[in-house]
Each structure stands twice: as structure tokens, then as C-alpha cells.
Amino acid sequence: MKIINVEKIPEIIKKWQNDCEVFVPVDNEGAVDFIPWSEGSKITLEGNSLVPPKKLFFPQTETLYKYETKGQSANVIALEEKTAQRIIFGIRPCDLKSLEMLDDVFLTKGFVDPYYKLKRENTALVALLCAEACDTCFCTSMNIDPGAASGADIVACKSGEQLGLQAQTEKGEELLNKVSQLTTEGEIDFKKAGNFKLQADIEGLAEKLKEHFESPYWEAACRKCIGCGTCTYLCPTCHCFDINSNTRGDHGIKTRCWDSCMFSEYTLMAGGHNPRPGKKERFRQRFLHKLQYFPERYNKTACVGCGRCLAKCPAIVDITRIITELREVTGIGTGNVESVS
Amino acid sequence: MAQEMLKASANPLLPVVCKVTKIVDETPDVKTFHVTSENGKPFTPMPGQLGMVSLVDVGEAMFSVTSQGEDHLEFAIKRVGMLTDALHEMEPGQEIAVRGPYGNGFPIDMCKGKDLLFIGGGIGLAPLRSLINYCFENRNDFGHIQIIYGSRSPADLCFKDDIFNNWPKQENTRVDITVDKGDENWTGNEGFVPQILEEVNPSPEGKVAVVCGPPIMIKFVLQSLAKMNFTDDQIVTTLEMRMKCGIGKCGRCNIGSCYVCLDGPVFTLKQLNNMPNEY
Numbered sequence: 001m002k003i004i005n006v007e008k009i010p011e012i013i014k015k016w017q018n019d020c021e022v023f024v025p026v027d028n029e030g031a032v033d034f035i036p037w038s039e040g041s042k043i044t045l046e047g048n049s050l051v052p053p054k055k056l057f058f059p060q061t062e063t064l065y066k067y068e069t070k071g072q073s074a075n076v077i078a079l080e081e082k083t084a085q086r087i088i089f090g091i092r093p094c095d096l097k098s099l100e101m102l103d104d105v106f107l108t109k110g111f112v113d114p115y116y117k118l119k120r121e122n123t124a125l126v127a128l129l130c131a132e133a134c135d136t137c138f139c140t141s142m143n144i145d146p147g148a149a150s151g152a153d154i155v156a157c158k159s160g161e162q163l164g165l166q167a168q169t170e171k172g173e174e175l176l177n178k179v180s181q182l183t184t185e186g187e188i189d190f191k192k193a194g195n196f197k198l199q200a201d202i203e204g205l206a207e208k209l210k211e212h213f214e215s216p217y218w219e220a221a222c223r224k225c226i227g228c229g230t231c232t233y234l235c236p237t238c239h240c241f242d243i244n245s246n247t248r249g250d251h252g253i254k255t256r257c258w259d260s261c262m263f264s265e266y267t268l269m270a271g272g273h274n275p276r277p278g279k280k281e282r283f284r285q286r287f288l289h290k291l292q293y294f295p296e297r298y299n300k301t302a303c304v305g306c307g308r309c310l311a312k313c314p315a316i317v318d319i320t321r322i323i324t325e326l327r328e329v330t331g332i333g334t335g336n337v338e339s340v341s
Numbered sequence: 342m343a344q345e346m347l348k349a350s351a352n353p354l355l356p357v358v359c360k361v362t363k364i365v366d367e368t369p370d371v372k373t374f375h376v377t378s379e380n381g382k383p384f385t386p387m388p389g390q391l392g393m394v395s396l397v398d399v400g401e402a403m404f405s406v407t408s409q410g411e412d413h414l415e416f417a418i419k420r421v422g423m424l425t426d427a428l429h430e431m432e433p434g435q436e437i438a439v440r441g442p443y444g445n446g447f448p449i450d451m452c453k454g455k456d457l458l459f460i461g462g463g464i465g466l467a468p469l470r471s472l473i474n475y476c477f478e479n480r481n482d483f484g485h486i487q488i489i490y491g492s493r494s495p496a497d498l499c500f501k502d503d504i505f506n507n508w509p510k511q512e513n514t515r516v517d518i519t520v521d522k523g524d525e526n527w528t529g530n531e532g533f534v535p536q537i538l539e540e541v542n543p544s545p546e547g548k549v550a551v552v553c554g555p556p557i558m559i560k561f562v563l564q565s566l567a568k569m570n571f572t573d574d575q576i577v578t579t580l581e582m583r584m585k586c587g588i589g590k591c592g593r594c595n596i597g598s599c600y601v602c603l604d605g606p607v608f609t610l611k612q613l614n615n616m617p618n619e620y
Binding site (some may be wrong): 020064065067069072073074075078079080081105106109110111112113114115118136213239240241242243244245247250252254256259261266267269270271275276279285286289292293294296297 | 345346347348349351352353354355356357358396397398399400401402421422423424425432434435436439491519580583585586588589590591592593595596597598603617618619620
């Protein structure tokens with residue numbers, strides 16, 4: 001393992017920045033965000049970002065292609081590919097796991113999304129293990145280990161003022177070689193996060209939910225939701241998008257932007273029919289998608305326990321509580337949840 | 342490595358520019374558009390598959406490909422919203438953008454060697470027509486073909502040349518047309534599609550029923566078919582949903598864990614009965 005004092009992290013980043021862009025978690029007036037590192041950027045190694053790093057692979061707004069129109073003629077112009085390499089420094093194990101779900105969506109089932117694929121291929125991942133659980137996170141309930149980071153090129157862990165760096169791939173090896181003059185060989189005493197305040201047990205739930213689509217539970221559960229969509233935007237596994245035209249004069253760009261199943265327009269069809277017309281249907285869609293539909297389609301639960309949705313929900317809709325209530329509704333018992341004082 | 346991924350052949354979201362070569366007025370609110378690209382057909386769909394059609398500066402929407410020729414595709418489009426309004430304002434020569442094909446299409450293998458009963462209402466005949474034409478082009482692969490089609494009024498009947506001239510002339514084929522209410526020149530059937538279906542009273546023996554139309558028609562047609570002892574795996578229908586990507590990523594066209602753009606739009610009634618009732 002390579003060791004470096006946390007104060008020296010900017011020096012590593014600077015070295016890497018020579019031939020690629022490095023995104024780091026920076027505290028910006030109380031909200032942590034992944035932004036390209038620049039001289040003076042204050043990297044934060046505590047907690048997690050407000051907006052998940054999915055935005056670096058699946059941006060909130062992204063141009064798909066350009067077009068021109070003139071009279072009756074139309075022209076569609078493909079974008080030039082950006083091949084610059086990028087590094088994301090400090091991605092947490094939960095958000096790292098969410099990339100596996102996004103990979104399933106964007107890269108499988110017969111169609112590969114080239115916009116996502118390009119960014120995935122051009123990006124090296126430096127994961128930062130969690131030594132402390134936030135008040136609102138519950139990754140272990142989603143079978144994610146806060147002390148492991150499979151899929152990352154480099155795993156980093158912090159103990160006191162020391163940061164340990166371990167390469168997991170060839171790409172990671174190369175990156176560490178580039179900064180070998182700044183690091184020393186050694187081990188650090190890292191203890192991964194335990195004592196999660198929030199817990200939920202999803203074991204056996206997906207199979208049972210199928211029979212409870214029409215349960216009166218949904219009517220009751222959705223009541224306090226205000227349909228703002230914050231949960232979907234902050235969710236690292238939510239992947240829904242809209243496609244729009246933005247025209248100026250005789251040319252324009254086709255863009256896609258994050259969309260949300262919490263909005264009525266999302267499924268509203270020309271002619272007025274809406275298969276999910278009310279809050280109950282949309283609320284049910286969000287939770288069944290995470291807990292039943294996604295597991296059926298991709299064999300994974302579409303929740304990584306990052307807790308952003310419940311931390312930022314204005315109505316305090318708590319997915320761990322919903323999971324617990326659904327266990328009761330489906331009659332599979334309270335499940336394996338340790339009581340935490 | 343990652344070369345040219347955003348270019349046409351590797352990018353399923355990038356459409357092909359096509360020219361509208363012919364526009365047919367089917368009814369007061371339905372037009373059929375013939376489209377062809379520089380290299381002929383933009384793609385070759387199987388019956389029941391879909392194409393994403395766009396006026397690049399207005400928007401994109403998914404339509405079934407109602408028919409195809411050597412070098413063109415046909416889309417029959419009803420005027421119901423912003424994009425379809427704009428499409429209906431087009432003149433021949435207009436360039437649009439098209440991508441596809443999407444969806445599973447009709448289960449040709451399941452239909453082969455069987456008698457086919459097509460039941461359509463209004464614009465619902467558009468997707469059925471792709472399979473009907475396919476059957477006539479491969480006539481020996483299919484048994485008796487029966488088509489029951491209805492609309493609100495004689496003026497609202499789509500594909501008049503096919504339903505009155507081309508199809509009834511085909512061998513081993515029966516076409517029954519009905520309208521909810523006729524006009525002074527109408528001498529044919531009057532009544533709803535399920536009524537005509539019950540009068541015709543087809544036997545389910547060796548048959549596949551392919552149904553598409555407004556929800557209220559489908560509801561009563563399914564009741565009638567059940568009465569005639571059609572089983573749920575003998576009944577096939579094709580669904581509509583709002584779609585943006587067409588490739589199973591954007592999320593909105595799901596019914597439970599199925600995506601209509603990938604796993605549909607064609608489903609048997611048996612499959613639909615196993616899915617949440619949310620379409």
C-alpha cells in the first residue's frame with residue numbers, strides 16, 4: 001500500500017492533472033460536489049457529495065447531437081468525441097456500486113448508450129472507503145461493504161492524517177506509479193464504518209411485492225409525498241431522462257436531461273391518457289422500480305443505501321421505513337434488523 | 342478504442358434524415374407519410390415494430406411502421422398533439438429524422454400455419470396492417486385470414502383502398518367493415534366492432550386473434566373472444582406508451598419490469614395478465 005499525508009493530496013492531484021482532468025469532492029457553501037480540481041480547491045474527505053457522481057457519467061443535461069433546418073431540409077450532425085481521460089477522486093463505495101446498476105441500464109439489453117460508455121471508458125476511479133457512517137446512510141442493508149470498493153482502479157482509506165492508496169487495476173497501478181515520488185510504502189490502520197443508525201432488510205422482498213401491487217398500503221404511504229422529485233435527482237441509481245429540442249433560428253441541439261417518475265408529465269401521452277395519473281401510482285412506481293422491477297430485470301436492488309433521498313426529502317419519506325412497512329404488508333416479518341440505540 | 346461511437350451506425354439515439362415523398366389523407370385526422378432516406382429505407386422493420394419519427398426542431402415520438410415498400414417506410418399518424426400537429430402541416434419534400442426499428446414486433450412464428458383473426462378499431466388498424474400485408478406477401482405461410490375493422494363514421498375508416506379493394510380480393514380472406522353510425526351513402530354494417538365480431542362468431546380452433554384499437558373497443562372485444570372460448574395465449578395486442586429513447590434506458594414506458602419499447606409493444610393477453618394493470 002502507498003501512504004501519503006492528507007495534506008499532500010493536492011500534489012498527487014496536480015501530477016495527475018498534467019494529462020487528465022481530476023474531479024474531487026469540494027465543500028461549496030455546505031454542499032459537497034464533485035468538481036474539476038484547481039489550485040486552491042478544498043478537498044473534503046468527510047461525508048458524501050450532495051449530488052451523486054453519476055452526473056459525471058450521466059450529466060443532468062447533455063447534448064446528444066446538433067441539427068440544422070432550412071425550409072424543407074434538415075440536417076443531423078453527430079458530436080465530436082471527447083477522448084480526454086478523467087479521474088474521479090473520492091467516490092464512496094455506495095456510489096461506486098451504483099455505477100454497476102447504471103452499467104446494466106446503459107450498456108446492456110441490446111442497446112449500448114454511447115454517451116455513457118465513452119465517459120465510463122475514459123474515467124479512472126479512486127474510491128474512498130468509509131470510516132464513519134452518516135446519520136442517514138445504510139449501505140450495509142443493501143449488502144454493500146463500506147470497507148471495500150470493487151470496480152475502483154485505486155482504493156483509498158484514511159486514518160488520522162494518513163491516506164492509504166492501493167491499486168486494484170492496471171490503470172490504477174499506472175496512476176500510482178506517476179506519483180510514486182510523493183508516496184511511501186507502508187500500511188495504515190483503517191477501521192471501516194459500523195454502527196449504522198438506519199437499517200432495512202430487503203431479503204426476500206422483491207419476490208413478494210409482485211402480489212401487492214394493488215395493496216391499500218400505497219394509498220396511505222404516498223400521502224405525505226409532495227411529488228417534488230428531489231429523491232430521483234439525488235439518487236445515484238435513478239436513470240430516467242427526457243429528450244428535448246433546443247432551437248435557435250435555423251439550428252439547434254438535441255439534449256437529454258434528468259427526468260423523474262414523480263412528475264405527471266413523465267408518462268402523459270399525447271391525447272391525454274396517463275397510465276400513472278396520480279401520486280399513488282407514481283409513488284408506487286418509484287419504490288417498486290427500486291425494490292421489485294429492477295431486481296426482476298437486472299438481478300440487483302436499485303438502492304445503494306446512500307441515504308440522500310431521505311436526507312433531502314422535504315416530507316421525510318424514508319425508504320428504510322418503507323421497506324420495513326412493506327415487509328409487514330407482504331407478511332414476511334420484520335426481518336433481520338438489529339436494534340440500534 | 343472508443344472511436345466514432347457517437348456516429349450514426351454506433352449511436353442508437355442518432356436519427357437518419359429522411360424525405361417525406363408522399364402524404365395520403367386517410368381520414369380528417371389521419372395521414373399516412375411515405376418516408377425514404379438517401380440510401381432507401383432507413384431500416385427494415387418486421388411487422389409490428391416501431392420507428393421514432395421526428396421533426397428535429399419540434400420533437401420525437403414513437404409510431405408503428407404501418408407498411409413498407411422496396412425503398413420506403415409508411416407511418417399512419419393521427420393528429421393528437423404538438424408533434425403530430427406539425428407532422429400534419431408538412432408538404433411532400435419535407436425532411437424529417439427517423440430511427441429504429443424498435444420493439445419485438447408480432448410473433449410471426451406463433452402465427453405461421455394458423456388462421457388469423459384481425460380485429461381493429463380506428464387508427465388501431467395501422468400496426469395490424471404491417472402484419473396483414475406481411476401475411477399476403479407470404480400467403481402460403483398462413484391459413485384463413487379474417488379482418489374485422491370499424492371506425493366511428495365512414496369518413497374515419499383508414500386505408501380505404503386496402504379494406505374495400507385490395508384485401509377482400511385476396512384468396513381465403515374475409516373482410517368485415519363496420520361504422521358506429523353510417524351516413525346517407527353508407528350501405529355497409531352499422532354497429533360497434535364487438536357486435537360484428539359476435540355476429541361473425543369465429544371459432545377459436547387453430548386461430549390467433551390480433552387486436553388493436555381504442556381501450557373501450559379492446560375491453561369488449563376481449564369479453565367477446567372469451568365467450569367464444571379463445572384462450573389468453575391466442576390473443577395478441579400491441580400497446581402504446583410515451584417513449585423518449587426507444588432503447589430501454591429513459592425509463593418511462595415500463596409496465597412493471599417490462600419495457601414496452603424493448604419487450605413490447607406486442608404482448609399476448611396471457612403476458613399482460615401477468616403484468617401490473619398500469620397501461
